[in-house]
Amino acid sequence: MSITYLEAIREAQARALNDDPRVFIYGQDVGAFGGAFKATKNLAARFPGRVLDAPISEDAMAGLAVGAAIEGMRPIIEMQFADFSTVAFNQIINQAATLFWRTNVPCPITVRLPCGGTSGGGPFHSQMMEAIYAHYPGLVVMTPATVEDAYSMLLEAVAIDDPVIFCEHKLLYNHLKAEKLPTEALPVGKARIAREGRDLTIVAYSAMVQEALIVADELATEGWEIEVVDLRSVKPLDTDTVMASVARTGRLLCVGEAFPWGGVTAEVIARVACEGFGLLDVPPQRLNAKDTPVPYHPNLWAAHRPTAPRIAAAARKLLRL
Amino acid sequence: MVHSPLKPEPVGDVSPMQELYLRAYRLMLLARVLDDKFASLYRAGKIHGGVFLGRGQEALSVACGLALREGDVFAPLIRDQAGRLAFGEPILDAVRTYLGSALGPMRGRDGNVHRGHPKQGLLAMISHLGAMISVVNGALLARRMKGIAGTVGLACCGDGATSTGAFHEALNQAAVEKLPLVMVVANNQFAYSTPTARQFACDSLLDRAAGYGFHGSEVDGTDLSACLTTLTAAADRARAGRGPQLVVARLLRLCGHGEHDDAHYVDAKLKHLPASRDCLKASEDFLRAQEWADAPTLAAWRAEVVQKVEETLAKVHREPAPDPFKENWYALSARHLCEGYE
């Protein structure tokens, strides 16, 4: 048996619905249709009245989730694409993220964001939103890169008493497979050493972890041992694990699929520079998408985001410094 | 949350309507006196940030609060001091939040009209107009899922907020889910300085009810009896499962947008129209005409609320301000997930 990243997300939701009567799912086309990506397939039939189609009203979807959370429910909101969560931005960052701090009432909502580029996705169906949400106090931002994490972190997201932005990468949905669902997981907030090495640390998250692992394989044939750190959640950000890795390798490359200005890669580099400057043998580097909207055509898209060849080139340059 | 800030008047042989009216009037009076107090504290430089009054909107607002019961959900906005008191918000909450007492419900983290007790059904508004309505929807949907029947939610806003996308999304959502939402729009003719002609182009905001699939009603927001009747009927319809309700009230904001604003842009001619009368004065006239209260009684009621307000202020003035060194600076309830920035 094997299970995909997408199936893991569906199974996690099924389990959450099954185990906790406070959980419900609300989003566009999530009901009988099973969602645009089929992440909720069959759930409406299995859990009648708890998997509800929403009108195309992202603001009201998120607002409704907050109201339900105040009443003790644990809603999961599916944004059809992460890009459309901008319409819910106000409710997420001003309503959900401030509720506990202002009123002492927790806000256990999970906002699922199908994010990231896919071939032909274009400017409005491809965006990475993690940095924008991570910027705001009061939100937890998860970026699972494996089938196992997609499953266990989504269950954690529902269990956490705070709003969680769950960034699930569309490219991984059907392409990433595991043998079985995990029975245990690292705690939220803990990064994972996806591959051990001693020459260079590549810090990545979400789909970029897979690209980094390809690069590590490739560079291994050239005699380099690359350590890959999978952040798992970008907020909280596990600076300790990153720092420990840099202490071993002395070289840092941080890779993200998001736009280049600010963001997770800049945050990681800033922390290492501030707290671990002496650990670095050479200046740290970051690699991001280009500073344009995400292009539609596969030729352009492949050049817009970091891919294994670009990451490998950046890594070789760093290794030779 | 239901508690009464006022001593019940020993009632003899009065009709339920008279009793309701008397209660409503005294809550309006308390709200007005409290608001006036905040205005003078503001002018004396004793309040951090803005002060927003409900002057001229007390009849409508109190009717909102009185149409609700314990267990209902209320999302008041900036001009709803009267409605808050009627719903059961203690005066202390208002005073503590305006004066920034560490003991207030917002603990100095938020101020003035941004206060509430969400778990008791009194939502703490965020500033962004229109944003509270879908939160009420969520609370109502949750109750339906939990099998709790017979509660309603009431959200207030002004004419300006009806132009937001959030308002539109939330009203449509309430209609799709057939939620017991009462949406009350106080058309006070201005949104800050913007007159309604620059806000919407339909003849009446009431027309929107049909578009959303709401039951709509209109009321003279300066007439307390009419407000009580209209709001109670709307809440009753929602409670009885007859779907979401839109109530549009006509009135005039009898103050600046906030106390920093002299409202010089309000045309003097507008102030003499019937819709511009002061609802508090109008209800005093009504009380006297009905012989439900004479001048000495009205004076005694006023003295009672003035004393109540002064006592509350005196108490809060002695309370501690929030201490930045005792503040934990955690925005998440899961502390282990908070990042320890220095």
Ligand SMILES: Cc1ncc(C[n+]2csc(CCOP(=O)(O)OP(=O)(O)O)c2C)c(N)n1
């Ligand atoms: C989304 C949003 N935009 C702008 C503001 C700033 N603002 C606060 S109150 C107000 C006017 C509101 O007018 P209206 O809704 O008619 O209510 P009223 O003040 O008349 O009671 C404005 C523009 C805001 N709070 N929220």
